Amino acid sequence: MRTPDQKEEHREDIGCLKAIEMFYAYIDGEIDDPESVADFEHHLEHCRSCYSRAEFERLLAERLKSAAAERASHGLRKRLRTLMENF
Numbered sequence: 066m067r068t069p070d071q072k073e074e075h076r077e078d079i080g081c082l083k084a085i086e087m088f089y090a091y092i093d094g095e096i097d098d099p100e101s102v103a104d105f106e107h108h109l110e111h112c113r114s115c116y117s118r119a120e121f122e123r124l125l126a127e128r129l130k131s132a133a134a135e136r137a138s139h140g141l142r143k144r145l146r147t148l149m150e151n152f
């Protein structure tokens with residue numbers, strides 16, 4: 066049984082797989098549904114490995130943006146992609 070006021074405190078965990086799926090859309094601000102954003106952030110608050118990954122990728126995204134602004138960086142992107150696949 067769940068009562069309406071339990072909804073926020075007992076938000077269902079979306080799990081690591083779903084969190085990773087949502088990851089890039091979240092970073093790019095492409096998730097329109099506030100509930101989905103809340104679900105994602107809720108998972109990050111409770112999952113250390115996804116939280117670490119989020120921090121890592123956020124920094125990476127910032128680096129990529131500034132690197133791309135300076136010069137075309139296909140080689141860098143390729144190396145980073147390989148790095149991320151092995152992360």
Ligand SMILES: [Zn+2]
Nearest residue numbers: 080081112115
């Ligand atoms: Zn997780």
